[in-house]
Amino acid sequence: MQHNGAESSIMSIIYKLTLSLFALSLLVFGIYGTYQLRTEAQDLRDDVEKETRLLAYSLLVSVENALRDRQTEDVQELLQQIERLKPSIDVRIYIQNHIVIRSGAESLAWPEKVEQTLQQTALDGEMKQYYFPADKPDFLVLSLPFNKISAAMPGNLAIVRSLQKMKEDLSKTKTYILWSFFSFVVFTSLLCLFLGLVYISRPLRELRQAMLAFRNSREPPEPLPVSGKDELASVRQEFNRMTAELFSAYRRLDAETQHRRQLQRALQDADKLITIGQLSAGLAHEIGSPLQIVNGRARALAKCNDDYDEVRRIANILVDQTDRITRIVQRLLEFAPRHPAEPMNCDVIAAIAEVIDMLGFEARRQGVTMTFVHPEILPLVSLNKDSVQQIVLNLLTNALAAIDNTGAITIELSRTSLSYADQTIPALKLTVGDTGTGIAPEHLSQLFEHYFTTRGRQGGTGLGLAVVKTLVTEMGGSIAAESEQGKGSLFIIHLPWRKFL
Known part of the structure; x- marks a missing residue:
């Protein structure tokens, strides 16, 4: 058609x-x-x-x-x-x-x-x-x-x-003029029709057939013959040049498409490797801290021969940490993404004290003194205990790693308030300070980025502070860091809370 x-x-x-x-x-x-x-x-x-x-x-x-x-x-x-x-x-x-x-x-x-x-x-x-x-x-x-x-x-x-x-x-003259007139008009029209078919219709038909061949073929068509110097000859010449340039562009585009596909496949493979690396690093970080605690408590347990209460306390710690490892592995096996932790009744002072107690053996081994300053009474608040302990655990682990030989770590918990949309809401302020080596000023802006670490040679993954940032954000809080190289670091966390009913 x-x-x-x-x-x-x-x-x-x-x-x-x-x-x-x-x-x-x-x-x-x-x-x-x-x-x-x-x-x-x-x-x-x-x-x-x-x-x-x-x-x-x-x-x-x-x-x-x-x-x-x-x-x-x-x-x-x-x-x-x-x-x-x-x-x-x-x-x-x-x-x-x-x-x-x-x-x-x-x-x-x-x-x-x-x-x-x-x-x-x-x-x-x-x-x-x-x-x-x-x-x-x-x-x-x-x-x-x-x-x-x-x-x-x-x-x-x-x-x-x-x-x-x-x-x-x-009348004869009129008849002669009319016959001459109509003969000339008919002859001229037929001549125009014939010349149009020869010099216009046929070249245009050939040009159209070449266009159809160009559209339906993946190979360049045969160049149209060019004869004369009229407009149609110029159009044929330009068509030949256009088809040659278009097929050259098609070849370049095909080559670039193949290259882009190869690059996409390579990027997909790299993305898979990155995902596997992130998963491995996250798994190592999530499981590594409990395993260190389990290892330390197991060593302490081996030295407790007669103190039954101490053995039981250490055993309970081992059970808690192994349960934690089990939950981490279960999330990994289910391929479940991280979801914000559900808030529950939480005694923040007790939760933090448990973490300090878990890391007490490692601190004493390094000669580090940990001090926990908190109000005498703090009501139960609607926060997730695991998230709070994960935050404190990561901060204390980083603080212990930043202290060479001996030093001190101060954990301080207090009440404060935050302003949101012209409203003042109650909050908890948690600070963790150490007397370690400190952080270089140029690194402060990158502390909470994934996989950024200054302790790569010591096995650091760069996920600890990133996890802390994620957990604090999920609970609607904020975190900031202050540090002076050679004198230590201070991390300040604000967590909005409400009393648990």
Whole structure:
């Protein structure tokens, strides 16, 4: 259907050009033919008038001489000869208003109005010439008064000439012009149609076929032949250049697409490796801290031979930490994403004290003193105990790692308030300070980013503070760090809370 539509559109161009030329030819040659017919009709009239006038003046001289000599027979014979030579001419001689001599009684049927006009003209002795009828004349009427004998015998020489022969000649001329006109228009239109088919339709059809081949093929089409220096040749040349450039661009695009796909696959593989690395690092971090506690408590348990209560306390710690490891592994096996922890009734002082107690053995081994400052009484609040302990555990672990040989860690818990949207809500302020090596100023802005660590050689993963930041954010709080290199660091946490009902 598209092919037929394109063919009809190409043909319509040729037809439009042909019809336009045909209409233009009709207009131009119609005007020219009309002008030519009018000119020819006027020329024929002028010739007839000139011939009639010449004949009339010649006859007038002869008739005057013959009438003066009273030789009417000679006049009659002259008029009869004229009738034989020019049947379309009728000659009459009027003396006053009476017909004296006529060329033939039945030669022409004069209209009554013409007869009356000639009689009056003869009576008046005037010269008169006119066509009758005026709109579509059939006769040319010419009346000449006598000159030499007008005083003794006033009269006129009247000639009435039929225009039938002139009309026949004009009709032949009109027919010839019309035939010539229509022959020229038809020939020109057919020539235009033929030339349009040869020089326009065929090149456009070839160009269209090349476009279809170019659209439906993955290989470049054969270049179109270019001949001549007209517009169509220029279009063919540009089409050949365009197809070559487009196929070159297609090849480059295919190569770039293949390269991009390979790069995407490589990025996907790298992303998988990164995910595996993150999972491994997170798992190592989440499980590593409880395992250290389990290891330390197991060592302490091995030294407790007789103190049953101490053994039981340490055993309970081991149970809690192994349960924690179990929960971590369970989340990993279920591929469950981290969800914000559900708040529950939490004794924040007891929760923090448990973490300090868990890390007490490691602190004493390093010679580090841990001090916990808190209010004597703090009501139960709606916070998640595991999240609070994870925050404190990560901060204390980092503080122990930052202290060389001996030092001190101070944990301080107090009440405060936060302002949100013109409202003041109660909050807890938790600070963890150490006397360790401190943090370089250029690293402070990167502390809470995933996998950023300054202890890579010592096994640091860069997830501890990132996890702290995530947990604090989930609970609607904020965290900030202050540090002076060589003097230690201070982490300040604000956690909004409400009393547990």
